[in-house]
Amino acid sequence: MDTNIVESDIRVKRSAYRQHSIDFKRMVVAQSFAAETSVSRVSRAHNVNANQVFAWRKLFRAGAYDIALDQQVKLVPVRLSDPMPVSVQPLSASPAVANGVVILEVGKARLRLEGLVDSAMLALVMERLLA
Incomplete structure (x- = not known):
């Protein structure tokens, strides 16, 4: 059996990498952190590879893009009043x-x-x- 190796000058040009905005990444990551949601479904819904979403999640957890992940915790204002008088018996x-x-x-x-x-x-x- 003979093997023919033919060199070709035709190169297949790769499409350009998609550049996603930080707002898009923030939205996808927020959806992936939602309760009872799988990263796979979120990535398919946005036509993004699941590994890419996991990488974005890792960056967001590390504090990249200056985004607060824990949006469930909200601070409320606290007002301190004078302590109540204590009556102590001898x-x-x-x-x-x-x-x-x-x-x-x-x-x-x-x-x-x-x-x-x-x-x-x-x-x-x-x-x-x-x-």
């Missing part, structure tokens, strides 16, 4: 809890009480921490 007027150790953990805060503990003060501290 320590000697309330009964005390028996000797022992009380450890109260709330988040990263840890309160350890040893010995005689004023029950009214403990109730006030717990009310403030747990509120």
Whole structure:
């Protein structure tokens, strides 16, 4: 069997790369991050390769194009008011809890009480921490 190798001067010209705008990329990436949406379907809907969409997602996560990805989190204004006045009874007027150790953990805060503990003060501290 003979093999004929023919050189050809005819070159097939490749079409130009598509240049997508940042707004288009932002829209496609936002759709791909939507709940219950597949990247494959989004890429097919916009005639873009799924690997390209994954690359754009990676860039957006890295902070490229100055785009905030987490649009579900919205900040609300906060107004602080004066603290409520606290009425504390004198320590000697309330009964005390028996000797022992009380450890109260709330988040990263840890309160350890040893010995005689004023029950009214403990109730006030717990009310403030747990509120």
